[in-house]
Amino acid sequence: MPCMTIERIDSDAVRRLCEAENAEFERQRPRSRELLERGRASMPGGVPMSWMTGLYEHATIFPVAGDGAYFECVDGHRYLDMNQVDIAGFIGFAPAPVTEALSTRAAKGSSFLLPTEDGIVAAENLAERVGLPFWQFTGAASNSNAEAVRLARVSTGRERVLMFEGKYHGDVEDVLGRNDGDGPKPAGPGRAANAARGEVTIPFNDLGALEAALSAGDIACVLSEPMLTNFNVIFPDEGFWPRAQALIREAGALLIIDEAHTHSFAYGGLTNAWGLSPDVVTLGKGLGSGVPFAAYGMTAEQAEVLEANSKPPSPMDEGGPAIVTGGTTFASALMLSAARAALEECLTVEGYSRIDALGKKLASGLEDIFAARGLDWRAPQIGGRSGWVLGPELPRNTEDSAATMDIFFSNTRRVFMANRSIWEALDTAGPACSFAHVEADVDRYLEVSAAYVEQTTTPA
Secondary structure (H helix, E strand, O other), X not given: OOOOOHHHEOHHHHHHHHHHHHHHHHHXXXXXXXXXXXXXXXXXXXXXXXXXXHOOOOOOOOEEEEEEOEXXXXXXXXXXXXXXXXXXXXXXXXXXXXXXXXXXXXXXXXXXXXXXXXXXXHHHHHHHHHOOOEEEEEOOXXXXXXXXXXXXXXXXXXXXXXXXXXOOOOOOHHHOOEEOOOOEEOOOOOOOOOOOOOEEEEOOOOHHHHHHHHOOOOEEEEEEOOOEXXXXXXXXXXXXXXXXHXXXXXXXXXXXXXXXXXXXXXXXXHHHHOOOOOOEEEEOHXXXXXXXXXXXXXXXXXXXXXXXXXXXXXXXXXOOOOOOOOOOOOOOHHHHHHHHHHXXXXXXXXXXXXXXXXXXXXXXXXXXXXXXXOOOOEOOOEXXXXXXXXXXXXXXOHHHHHHXXXXXHXXXXXXXXXXXXXXXXXXXXXXXXXXXXXXXXXXXXXXXXXXXXXXXXXXX
């Protein structure tokens, strides 16, 4: 397990800084505070979706506009976005090809519950870049994962889903719990006590645990990101995926790779970059456009299973043969116009190459800051994303990662940066460069990071 140099964090200084920064944050944002109070009369917590307050320790703000790598709030503050709207904005705010496509399509009709040519073009583009030939479109990655799991159960005749600790695959009843040998446990309130009965959770990078879990012969699918991204970032060991894929195939299970986050790291996602061979790949976050759509791709074999079981349910049928898929606004003409524009004009090979270079600059700059302070910390890098690992080694699993994180330190950094016009990543994530960032944006982030480290750690 990596050893965290937690003793170098000046806890008293962090606490004092947090109090001062939160007070300043509140003082400078009176209009957001007014809107939040007004919202409480009609919305729980004052917001239309609970994440909009729950993801922040400081008070929430109300944006009014965004352009490129920046957005502005109702109080007139302009922020450099290093959170990328939690990946849903990794193209940048208001990308011209997408906004133009949406405007044109909306003027002609947004939804028909019928296909458009844009869907064919988007599917062909995804097939080329990801390497899976058949595609379906949904409303969010949660929906894509739910449909992929149902497909795997029909395809294999099995029920259980194997996942890795630290996972998050969306708001899907089948994947929100954990079952690590001590019986099923729901991931939170509101879920049935036995909701996780079909789940198996094991540590990431543990091939022995994977082989043992598969040996019972009851696993329908392994559902995983190619690397974990919700617990800082956790890379697979060298050779992990080739061996894991072989074990999954030998066990007769399917492999579903969730690239909702990691599609932002490389052209075609890490499935393409690392040469993975999944049965299904799920995508989401509107491919970084900010528009709510998602997709999943599959092999020809799985497409045959889906097509053979795809008649929509009827209120006249009870327990019909169809896999439950789809939704009234899924694959709408409007969403598919955005998908086509994002894929054809924004998510280019050149664009991914450019953000990879920015990500390298960001990570090396952070490590230079740590080293200058005498801190044996690391900054991982994958595509445009980096992070703060408060220890000398990158984590291999969630236990390692927890030992190299300090959530209070992270949340204090977030409000510190917000007061200096930077919107930092979520507390268990890490800063990332979008397709709209330039080198000067990275320089500004590093400048503020250096100031934060100086004020919150003890010198060597």
